[in-house]
Amino acid sequence: xxxxxxxxxxxxxxxxxxxxxxxxxxxxxxxxxxxxxxxxxxxxxxxxxxxxxxxxxxxxxxxxxxxxxxxxxxxxxxxxxxxxxxxxxxxxxxxxxxxxxxxxxxxxxxxxxxxxxxxxxxxxxxxxxxxxxxxxxxxxxxxxxxxxxxxxxxxxxxxxxxxxxxxxxxxxxxxxxxxxxxxxxxxxxxxxxxxxxxxxxxxxxxxxxxxxxxxxxxxxxxxxxxxxxxxxxxxxxxxxxxxxxxxxxxxxxxxxxxxxxxxxxxxxxxxxxxxxxxxxxxxxxxxxxxxxxxxxxxxxxxxxxxxxxxxxxxxx
Amino acid sequence: xxxxxxxxxxxxxxxxxxxxxxxxxxxxxxxxxxxxxxxxxxxxxxxxxxxxxxxxxxxxxxxxxxxxxxxxxxxxxxxxxxxxxxxxxxxxxxxxxxxxxxxxxxxxxxxxxxxxxxxxxxxxxxxxxxxxxxxxxxxxxxxxxxxxxxxxxxxxxxxxxxxxxxxxxxxxxxxxxxxxxxxxxxxxxxxxxxxxxxxxxxxxxxxxxxxxxxxxxxxxxxxxxxxxxxxxxxxxxxxxxxxxxxxxxx
Numbered sequence: 001x002x003x004x005x006x007x008x009x010x011x012x013x014x015x016x017x018x019x020x021x022x023x024x025x026x027x028x029x030x031x032x033x034x035x036x037x038x039x040x041x042x043x044x045x046x047x048x049x050x051x052x053x054x055x056x057x058x059x060x061x062x063x064x065x066x067x068x069x070x071x072x073x074x075x076x077x078x079x080x081x082x083x084x085x086x087x088x089x090x091x092x093x094x095x096x097x098x099x100x101x102x103x104x105x106x107x108x109x110x111x112x113x114x115x116x117x118x119x120x121x122x123x124x125x126x127x128x129x130x131x132x133x134x135x136x137x138x139x140x141x142x143x144x145x146x147x148x149x150x151x152x153x154x155x156x157x158x159x160x161x162x163x164x165x166x167x168x169x170x171x172x173x174x175x176x177x178x179x180x181x182x183x184x185x186x187x188x189x190x191x192x193x194x195x196x197x198x199x200x201x202x203x204x205x206x207x208x209x210x211x212x213x214x215x216x217x218x219x220x221x222x223x224x225x226x227x228x229x230x231x232x233x234x235x236x237x238x239x240x241x242x243x244x245x246x247x248x249x250x251x252x253x254x255x256x257x258x259x260x261x262x263x264x265x266x267x268x269x270x271x272x273x274x275x276x277x278x279x280x281x282x283x284x285x286x287x288x289x290x291x292x293x294x295x296x297x298x299x300x301x302x303x304x305x306x307x308x309x310x311x312x313x314x315x316x
Numbered sequence: 317x318x319x320x321x322x323x324x325x326x327x328x329x330x331x332x333x334x335x336x337x338x339x340x341x342x343x344x345x346x347x348x349x350x351x352x353x354x355x356x357x358x359x360x361x362x363x364x365x366x367x368x369x370x371x372x373x374x375x376x377x378x379x380x381x382x383x384x385x386x387x388x389x390x391x392x393x394x395x396x397x398x399x400x401x402x403x404x405x406x407x408x409x410x411x412x413x414x415x416x417x418x419x420x421x422x423x424x425x426x427x428x429x430x431x432x433x434x435x436x437x438x439x440x441x442x443x444x445x446x447x448x449x450x451x452x453x454x455x456x457x458x459x460x461x462x463x464x465x466x467x468x469x470x471x472x473x474x475x476x477x478x479x480x481x482x483x484x485x486x487x488x489x490x491x492x493x494x495x496x497x498x499x500x501x502x503x504x505x506x507x508x509x510x511x512x513x514x515x516x517x518x519x520x521x522x523x524x525x526x527x528x529x530x531x532x533x534x535x536x537x538x539x540x541x542x543x544x545x546x547x548x549x550x551x552x553x554x555x556x557x558x559x560x561x562x563x564x565x566x
Contacts, residue, residue: 169433177412177436178429181420184409191369191407192421192480193395194429202430 015157019150027149028221029265033257034153034160035217036237040245040253041167042210043238048247049171050203051183053110055235056117057211059097060090062230064212066124069137069219079143083159083216090212091205093120098204102197105186114232121230136226140219156217163210164254170206171250179203240278244285246292255294320347321383322484322516323368328377330367337363339540341377345484350510350517352531354524356560359537361520362404365486369401370394381484400482404489404520406469408476410462414453417461417472419444421479443479451475452501466493471502478509487519491526499523503530528552536560 019027039061046054064086071077071085097116104112124131131137146152170176178199181189186196219225228234237260238253245256260278267277289296325343329336338360345351353361366372368379370391379387386394409417422440423429431439448454451471456464461472470493477485490506491499503526509515521527527534527548534551536544544550544557551557 169435172435172437173433174423174428174431174436174439177416177420177423180412180416181409184411185407188403188407188409188476189420190391191371191395191401192424192476193392194424195390195392199429 012161016154019153024149026265027153029261031149031153031156031221032265033261034156035214035221036241036261037254037257038160038163038217039211039214040238040241040257041164041250042207042214044242044247044250044253045167045171045179045203045207045210047239047242048252049176049179049183050200052105052200053239054101054113054204054207055110055232055239056097056113056115056120057207057238058230058232058234059117059120060094060208060211061215061218061234062120062124062225062227063093064090064215065218065225065229066131066137066215067212068216069140069225070131072140072220073137079146079220083213086212086216087209088212090215091209093212094205094208095201098201098208102200102204114235117230117232117235121227121232124230125227131227134227136224137219138224140223140225142220146220152221156221159213159217163213167210168250175199175202240282242292243282244292246289246294246296248291249294249298252292252294256292259293321345322347322349322381323518324380325368326378326380328364328367328379329375330363330372331375336540338367341537341540341542343535343542345516345518347483347516348510348514349533350507350531351519351533351535352527353518353520353535353537354522354527355537358539360540361537362488363540364537365401365488365520368394369399369486395480395482398481398483399486400477400480400484401486402470402473402477402488402490404492406466406473406493408461408469408472410460412461413458414461414464414468414472415444415448415457418447418453418475418479421476422447425480447475447479451478451505467495467498470494471498474502474505482515484516484518487517489520489522491521491523499526506530 018030022030043054043057046052046057067086067089068082071082072079097113101109101112101116125133127133142152146155178189178194182196182199189196215229218229241256241260242253243256244259245254246252263277263281264274268274285292291299321344323343323345325341328338328341330338341364353364355361363372367374370389374387377387378385381394381397381399384397386397409420412420419436419440422443423436426440428439445454448457451474453468453471453475456468461469464472470490474487474490487506491502494502506517506519507530510517519531531548534546534548535542536551536554536557538560543560544554546554
């Protein structure tokens with residue numbers, strides 16, 4: 001990954017130039033790509049690095065969105081403080097739910113995370129007096145400085161870059177490698193002196209916090225939020241993105257977000273058959289690119305550099 | 317060195333359903349000892365290790381390590397107190413490299429696994445290289461562990477166990493699946509660790525030449541019960557041990 005530094009720098013510069021050449025519609029799409037990208041990368045901290053499928057990750061996304069939305073609408077709290085509080089709130093939520101979920105693995109983990117996700121959804125949906133239920137929350141307006149599409153794009157880009165850098169550092173840290181160890185062989189990890197459940201819980205909370213951050217960015221962008229942000233459809237989104245982009249590289253889910261979100265914006269422009277389209281894309285990826293798009297390119301590059309002395313940089 | 321008891325097991329019992337896997341086993345080890353447990357398949361050797369390392373819960377009985385009662389402690393706490401184990405079927409991290417496998421054990425021993433922001437590749441370099449050197453895995457350090465040969469996987473298994481810097485190590489058939497030469501190398505390493513750094517070692521093994529060549533004390537298990545104990549010579553001449561186990565060899 002480190003060797004791609006210049007490449008990532010190039011992409012970042014491109015991202016800076018983007019709004020100058022794109023129309024407003026595509027700038028909005030780019031914001032969506034960034035927000036869902038943070039969401040998907042945080043999901044992959046649990047899926048790719050810890051080896052468990054969380055099917056309720058939208059709960060933290062939605063909690064983050066509601067904390068920021070409600071604080072802005074009801075109390076006019078400044079956006080940066082809202083973002084921080086969303087991360088904390090989503091983290092606490094993940095701590096309580098994760099406490100139960102990390103006791104299980106595999107399909108049971110997936111089912112339980114999904115059940116808790118639906119629980120959060122129904123609380124927001126039914127608690128009309130507090131959350132305004134399925135009416136949702138309108139009028140979440142970004143501060144004047146960030147009001148234009150371009151300004152909000154740059155703001156999101158900054159936050160996304162910072163979030164990705166922090167998550168990247170975590171993934172390369174001893175903690176990140178402990179997650180890979182737990183994924184590969186949780187039993188063995190106990191016998192090198194690691195309290196596996198505790199570590200899984202910490203990771204679950206960190207992933208929840210970043211999902212909360214992504215959700216927090218959504219409200220001021222969309223100017224409204226609804227309970228659907230917590231629903232299981234929304235939990236499926238990062239799963240699809242990760243499968244498409246590739247779960248075995250840090251940026252796989254981000255690439256998945258680019259493909260998924262761009263495709264959705266493009267396809268829904270002229271047909272209503274978006275679910276059919278994405279279904280076909282996923283079938284294609286699963287059958288022909290089992291490591292996702294990133295996995296495919298990495299294996300191709302390995303082929304080009306077959307005389308390289310070192311094998312490809314760590315498969316997480 | 318004074319005879320210091322490092323491990324003391326009192327009347328250990330464990331049953332799986334109606335099967336008594338260990339039946340009133342009492343056992344003792346002194347610091348610096350190298351011993352073996354032998355017995356036919358299903359005698360309870362692996363269960364015994366699993367009970368001592370907290371993998372299974374104990375039905376009754378007590379386990380003391382360095383004078384501390386560790387009965388029914390979770391595995392990670394037992395490991396942190398200084399007991400490590402190498403498994404019979406190699407139990408490694410298949411998608412990490414050999415180097416990363418060993419480093420993981422060392423980082424855990426150094427209590428650095430809650431570090432979120434230092435890149436792992438900068439840590440524990442020297443210790444990892446050393447341990448790879450000792451176990452003869454330096455050449456394989458960049459290979460994904462899942463792709464190693466059987467013998468190398470077992471060596472890595474041993475390296476991971478040693479990465480915990482244990483005072484006492486359990487080796488469950490450390491040479492299973494190894495060639496004759498690899499077996500010899502591995503056991504010489506085990507012997508060296510015992511002699512040079514005073515590591516206390518308990519191993520199981522089916523290869524009798526290994527058992528009699530390296531263990532200074534033998535315990536024979538049969539159907540969960542200790543039926544004989546003593547020096548290799550004493551056990552070799554013990555009638556009951558011969559009948560249930562050693563007799564099969566000839």
